[in-house]
Amino acid sequence: MSYITMTKEQLQKEYALQTARFDACKAQNLKLNMARGKPGADQLDLISDMLGCFVDPKECFTDGIDARNYGELAGLPVARAYWADVLGCKPAQTFLGGSSSLTLMHDVIAKAFSHGLLHSERPWCKEETVKFLCPSPGYDRHFRITEFFGAELITVPMTATGPNMDVVEELVKDPQVKGIWCVPKYSNPDGIIYSDDTIRRFANLKPAAPDFTIMWDNAYCVHEFDGEFVPFADIISLCEEAGNPDMVFEFASTSKITFPGAGISVMASSEANIAYLTKMFGVQMISHDKINQLRHVKYLKNKTHTLEIMKKHASVLGPKFRVVATVLDKEIAPCGFASWNAPKGGYFVSLNTMEGTATRALALCEEAGVVMTPAGATFPYGKEPADSNIRIAPSLPPVAELEKAMEVFCICLKIAALEKLLK
C-alpha cells in the first residue's frame, strides 16, 4: 500500500514494522558495499587468463616497433587501431593513455587551465571565471576535476534522452561556459543512452566560447549486461560534419573490460587536437605502457571479440542488476514514494527517493553496515538541493550479499520516508 495514502495510524504501524526489521539487520553486524562501480572478483576471474596471453618476448615486435622500449608517445599503431575499431573513429584520432581514462580527462582540463586548448584565447586560469556544465545526476569524479581547478559548476538537468538540450543550448551562449561533462551511453548513474537527437544537438552546438569542450566519457560504450550491443554514433565525425571539428574529446578504457586500474585508456579527438595535446604530453612522458597495450590487443583482438568478452561480464552483472530490480519492485514499488531506472548496461541504478530523505536513508544504511555512494555525490559540489537521488552500485558484492544489502537499503529508504511523513 502506498505510504502517500496511509493514515497516521497505518504509518506508525509500518514504522514499527520497518524499525524492527532494521534492528534485526543491525544485529547481524553486516559489512556490505554498494558504493562504487567496482567489478566483483567473480567477474575478474572470467578474464584473468589475460595474465598469460603474452609471455613470449618474440611477440614484442609490432609494426617494426619493439614494444619493450621507449617511444610511440601516442601509442602502438595496433592499439590505436583497436580503439578506432571500438569507437568508430580513425586511428590517427586516438591517443593512448595509461591505466586510467580519468587521468586523461584530468590532463586535458589541467592543460586547458595551465596553457589553454587549441582555440583558447588564453589559459583558462587567466579567465576571470570558468563555468563548466554538469548534467546531474552525474559522475562525482568528473565534477571534482573541474572543481579542483576552480571552475564554477553549473547543474544541467538530465532527461530520459540525455541532458536537457534546451538548457545546454541556452547556457553555451555565455562565453564563460567552457565545456560540459557527458556520459553518452549508460550515463552514470541514470543508465540513459543519449538519443540521436540529443547527440545531433551536441554536435551542432554554437557555443560563444571558441574553446568550448565536450568531455565525452564513453566509459560504458560496449557495456551491455542485458541484451545485444547497442551501436553508438561516432561523435568525432558528427562534430566535424557540423563544423565543430575540435569541440569534442572522447574517452574510454578497458577498466571494466579487463582489469580495473590495470587496463589501457584512450582519448579520441580531431587530428588537430591530438597533435596539439601530443606535443604537451611530450613534456610529461616518453610513452605509456606499450607492453600492456600489446597485451590488451592480443587478448581483446578487436571490437567483435571484445563484445564476446562483454557477454561474459554480462553473465555475472546481469543477475546482480536483476536482484536490484526484483528487491526494489517488491519492497519499494508498492510504497509509491520512489522511482528508479532499469538500465540494460553500465554499472549503476539511479533511484530518486522521497525528497529530503536521501541523506537520512544513507546514514541508516551506514548504521546497519551497508556502504553506499554518499547522498548528493551525483550533483556538483556533492550537494543535491532536493536530497533525493541515490546511486546504487551492485557490481561488487556476490548475489547473496547483494540481496541482503538491497533489503537493508530498502528498509532504510522506508524508515527515512516514514520519519518524514510522521513529522
Add this chain to the structure above:
Amino acid sequence: MSYITMTKEQLQKEYALQTARFDACKAQNLKLNMARGKPGADQLDLISDMLGCFVDPKECFTDGIDARNYGELAGLPVARAYWADVLGCKPAQTFLGGSSSLTLMHDVIAKAFSHGLLHSERPWCKEETVKFLCPSPGYDRHFRITEFFGAELITVPMTATGPNMDVVEELVKDPQVKGIWCVPKYSNPDGIIYSDDTIRRFANLKPAAPDFTIMWDNAYCVHEFDGEFVPFADIISLCEEAGNPDMVFEFASTSKITFPGAGISVMASSEANIAYLTKMFGVQMISHDKINQLRHVKYLKNKTHTLEIMKKHASVLGPKFRVVATVLDKEIAPCGFASWNAPKGGYFVSLNTMEGTATRALALCEEAGVVMTPAGATFPYGKEPADSNIRIAPSLPPVAELEKAMEVFCICLKIAALEKLLK
C-alpha cells in the same frame, strides 16, 4: 699530436686527412643513433622472461588486496616496501606512479603551479616570477617541465662533486627561487656521484622560499655498469634531520631495470608531503597499475635481487661504455682539444669539445648519418653559451655499430675543431 700546438700547415694536412675519412664514412650511408638513453634490444632480452613471471590469477592477492581491482591509490604495500628497500626510506614515504617517473615529476611541478605545495603561500602560477635552478649540463626533460610552466631557468655550474653548492646556497636566498633539479647518482649527463658533502649541504639548505623543493631524480640509483654497487644516502632522512623534512621529493623507476616505458615508478618524500599529494592525485586517478606493480615485485623481489639483475645489464652496457672510452682515448685524447668523463654507472658520457664547435660537430654527425642529442640540450632552454658540451648515449646500438658511430663522431669533432683553428 695536440691540435693546439700544430702549425697551420700541420692543421691543413690533418684537415685533409679527416675530411677524407668523413667522406668515406658518408659514402656508407650510415644510420646510427646515440641520441637517447634507450637500452638496446640485447639488454631487454636479458630480462624479458619477466613477461612470464606472473600468469596465475591465484597470485593476484597480496595483503588481502585483489591487485586486479580498483584501489590502493599510493600503491600496493608490497610495491611500496620494495621501493623503500631500494631507496632506503620508509614504505609510508613512498607513492607508486605509472610507467614513468617523469610523469610524477611533472605532476608535482604541475600541482605546485596550479595549487601550491604543502608550505606554499600561494600557487606558483600566482607568483610574479618563479625561478628554478638547473645544474648544467643536466637533463633536458627536467628543464623542459619547469620551462613549460613558465619558470625562469637558472643555470648552476656542475663540479666534480655535484652542483656548485656555493652558488646554490647563494641563489636560494632569493625567495623567487622555488626549487632545483638534481640527479644525485651518475648525473645525466656527467655521470657524477654527488659527494657526501654536497648531499649534506643540500639537506641543510636554508632557502628563503618556504616551499623550496629539491627534485631529487635518483634515476640511476642501482645502475652501475662497472664495478660494485655504490651505496647512496637516504636524502629524505637527511633533510628531516636537518629540519627540512618536506623539502625533497625523490624519484626513481624501473625503466632501466625492466622495460623502459612499461615499468613502475615511485615518488618518495616525507609522510606529510605524500599525504598532501595523495589527496591531489585522488582527483586524477583511482589507482595506478597494481598488476604491473605486483609483476615487478615478483620479478625483482628486493634490492639484493635487483642488484643481481643490474649485473646482467652491466654485462651488456659495460662493453658499450668501454668502446666509447677506447675510441675517445685513441682518436681524441692525443688532439688535446676535448675532455670527457669516465663514469662507472648511468647512461651517458659527457664530453666537452673545443668551445664554439659542438653545434658544428653534431651537424656533421647528422650529415654522416649519426644521430646525437642536439648541442645545447643539456643546458636550460636548449642553449649552451659555450657551445661545447655533448652528451653521448651509447646504450642503444650494438657494439659493432657503436664502434662505427664513435669513429664518425670523433672525425666530426676533429673537423669542427680544425675548421675553427684554421679560420
